Structures are given as structure tokens and as C-alpha cells.
Amino acid sequence: MSRYFVTTAISYPNGRPHIGHAYEVIATDWLARFARLDGRDTYFMTGTDEHGLKIAQAARKEGVTPQAFVDAMVQHFVAMCDKLNISRDRFIRTTDPDHKQVVQALWKKLEEAGDIYLDRYEGWYSVRDEAYYDEEDLVVAEDGTKLAPTGTEVSWTVEESWFFRLSRFQEPLLKLYADQPEFVQPSNRMNEMRAFVERGLKDLSISRTSFDWGVPVPGSDNHVMYVWLDALTNYLTPSGWPAAGWEAKWPADLHVIGKDVVRFHAIYWPAFLMSAGLPLPGKVFGHGFVLNRGAKMSKSLGNIVEPMGLADSFGVDQLRYYLLRAIQFGQDGEWSHEAIARRINADLANDLGNLAQRTLSMIAKNCNGEVPVDGPALPEDEALVTQVSAMLEEARAAHAAVRPDLALDAIWARVSDVNAYLNEMAPWSLRKTDPARADVVLYHAAECIRRIAILVQPAMPESAARLLDQLSVAETDRDFAAFAKCLKPGTQLPGPQGIFPRWMEPEEDAAQ
């Protein structure tokens, strides 16, 4: 059985989750659910990156310990996953004990490989911010002192730091990109990474002594590991490496990440793994951002979109569907109230919802509420089934390409086909002239809806399950292996119930 290990980036919980977090985890959930339904041995991980200066500072501001701070904040991320029906196999936290062990083991391995050495890190440091700043970001005050962008004073500081010999990996990385041009997707990101590496790589400072909220460096107690070495290693943690049997859960097939962290995943992470002699992940996919009416979300603009409330007002599946369908995966996309409302009505209520409703209610009224009798199929019936069947391979191709939007495009094209088929066949008229033929038409429509519902599951698990319930499809016949396993005539159906209600603005609702 082919394995599919997919991850999201781990979120930095210095604030509550916003729609960007929801987007990434929903898209990755789609990938994981799809793989599971396709019979693959799937492992899906998401989680939180809990160390580092910003967490320590945020905790201090609230007067709590960093651990207490993250324990509280992580709740919101877990709650979001629960709310959004995220089928993760593990929610990893970088404060988990097994993670710390793996990171320290990896450190030792890099050290053994001769890729870690002690040196000094120099830069403009702000004691107040506990952070280094680039020369070009500094502003000079009237009295000539240099200030950080935050307005605090900086001074040239030299700090002892461990370094990773990233420079050694320039050629190996370029070879990786040449051998596996799809290692980084979309391709424009690959080009950016290649250009970055071609410019030359400097060694990477991978420890800090200026704060202590992190994983201690083995044998160097005053150092904590620098964020990215700690964070990236989360992907390796569930394998239990270097303990025996780690090969069962490493390497990952796919890291789904935001476009802002592509460099860390496409350059640093493979370099660390190469140094340790470990296999590399199959692919890194950098998705775009969800923009609020075209504007980037930020705390200062006060336009951050919060996912939990959206799931409450529009529905979890509706929110999932919108994010997966309306945004081309890999590009930036737009969020707006109007846009999701349009999608809900056009795609879910009018197209799929209405298709199911009209078909199932005709069956309920005219076929004793049973799957109608199939009969001799006309070319039109066969053409429809052929079209609808092709959808599975189209969806698989979209999954392989990490494009949930394309999979849904393909599925909805079929929804439209089935609606057109019904209009053309007009079973409501046939009922009066040729009832047996009307049954055959309804049978084919219902069968197509079953197939569509099976493929809709990764995007909208709850709604698809309700639809399959209404078709009396057994729980065990809902994976892709059952795709071609047709409805049995005579099966009792529970009777139609609307699955995708139209979206009405609350004030309209109240007025009626």
C-alpha cells in the first residue's frame, strides 16, 4: 500500500489563529482525506512551533511563564482543528518531550558530521527587544544613536553562537533542484530558491545565548537552539528517529507551507537532512495567502479574519469548500463575505444541493423511496456515466499536483452535466408516458450523485456523508475503491433532506 505522509507547517502561537492558519490546515486535510479514501497509508500532522524569543516576550508581557503561555494559546489552535474537522493523526508541539529528544539527536548527528562549529555572531542588537536588526533597518536618532525600527537603542554586539555549515550544501542543493525540478512547487518558488542558492550560501547561526526559551544545545547549556532547526525537525519527530523503525514514518511525501517560509523548507531543511544522511521529503508546496478583500491582513489594520466565527455563521463545510475551490492553490486568494455567499448559493445550493434534492424527491415520490430499477441504458445514459467516471482520474491528477481547486472544478463540471441530463431526459414527463424509462433516468442520476458525493468527501466530509446517507451507501462503500460499485435497485432510501441551504443575509432572514 502506498504511503502518504503530509504535513502543514507548524503555527507560531504568539497570537490566535486567523484564516490563514485555517486555510493551510483545511487544504492539507483535503490532501490527507483524499489519500486515505484512495487507500493509501496516510499520516497527517499539524501542530505548533512554541519556542523562540517572541513567545518568551509575549509570555512576559502577560506575566506568565512561556510554558503556561503556550499551553493556553495552543488550545485555540487545537480547537480550530476540531471545529474545522481536521483529520490530523498527530498535533505536534515543539514542547513535546519526544520532539526535544529528536532535535537534540539531530544536533548531535550534525555535529558528528562536522557541520557544526562554534563561532561568534555579530550584529546590531537591541537589549530591550532582545533581537538583532539589519543595518539597513536601523534609523539614526537626532543625537546620532542608532535605533531599531521599534525605537529602542541598538549596539554592535558579539555573541557566541553555534553555526551550521550551510555553505557546504550549495552544490548538493543545486543538484537536488536539477534532479527533482518539482521538489519545490509552484515552479516560480523553485526558481526563486535556485536563484537564492546560486548567489551563494553563508553558514547559519543555529544557537542563541540571549534568551533561554528553546531546546538546550547538547553539551552547551547556555545555548538554546535557534528556532528553525527546532521547528523544522518536527516533521521527523513522529518517526522516533534515530530509534529503530524510523523509516516507517520518514521521509514525508509533502510539506504544505505558506509562501513566506519556502526558503526554510526548500534550503535549510534539506541541508540539515543531507548533513544527517537522512532521506529528503518528496515535495514542498508553498501556497498563497488569503487576502481580506484584496488587502493583506494585519493586526495594525485590524482586518484579521477569524475562522471560528466564519465556521459558525457560514458552516464548516461551506468555509472549507470556499477556501478550497475559490482560491487557486499556490496563488494568493481573496476572502470576502460576498464571495463566500455567492459560492454557497451558486455551487452548493443551486448546483449540487438542488441536483440531489430534485433527484431524491422524484425517487421518494415515484419509486416507493427505493433506488429505482435500472434498465436498458440509452447512449445518453452511458455517455453521462462515462463522463462522471472520468472525474476520478481528474481528481487524482489534481491531488498529485496539489491542486484541490482543480479537483473541485472537475467535480462541479460533472454536477452540471447531471443537471443538464435531467433537464434533457425530463423524467417528470417520462413518468406519464414511459415510467420504466423514467426509472432508468433517475437511477443514472442517483448513481452519478453517489460518485460525486464520494469525491466531495475530502472537501466537505459532513455534508458528503449526509448525502451518502440519503443514498443508503454503506459506511464501508465510501472510499474510492467503491467508486464503481453501483447503487443496488430496490435499496430503501431514507428520504431527501436539504443539505446545502441557500445563504440568506441575516437581515433578510429576519425580515421574512
Place this chain on the structure above:
RNA sequence: GGCGGGGUAGCUCAGCUGGUUAGAGCACAGGAUUCAUAACCCUGAGGCCGCGGGUUCAAGUCCCGCCCCCGCUACCA
């Protein structure tokens, strides 16, 4: 500044190595219909294909110049 991508219907986008009247979805208008969630189905309107030159029998598609937008350009993640 350097490197890369892009500017096509109101909106989001397809248009591969140049070749019949430039396409899709949504939104809009009309028609048909009434099985269905005022839905579905059909038809239509809507486009100096960023601007200006050039190559060619023929350019959204190639070449040159210009304008505008976006991404990357290492230690906050």
C-alpha cells in the same frame, strides 16, 4: 538596483511551440420549464487581449521600447 513572473469580458482566470468569428465560471439580460433549495436548462449581451513600434501572408501568441503590478534578494517567524 539585480533576477523572475504578470498586465485578456464587471470579477476570478484559460488561451501550448503564431493560423478559422478570443474562451470558461460567477455576476447581468432574455427565453424555456416547473421534478427541484425563486433553483436547473438554453440563449444573449459584454473584450483598442497595458501602451507604442516592428517581423510575418497571418500576432493576445514572436522581437524592441515604454508604463504599471507582484514575487525573491538569509538569521522576526
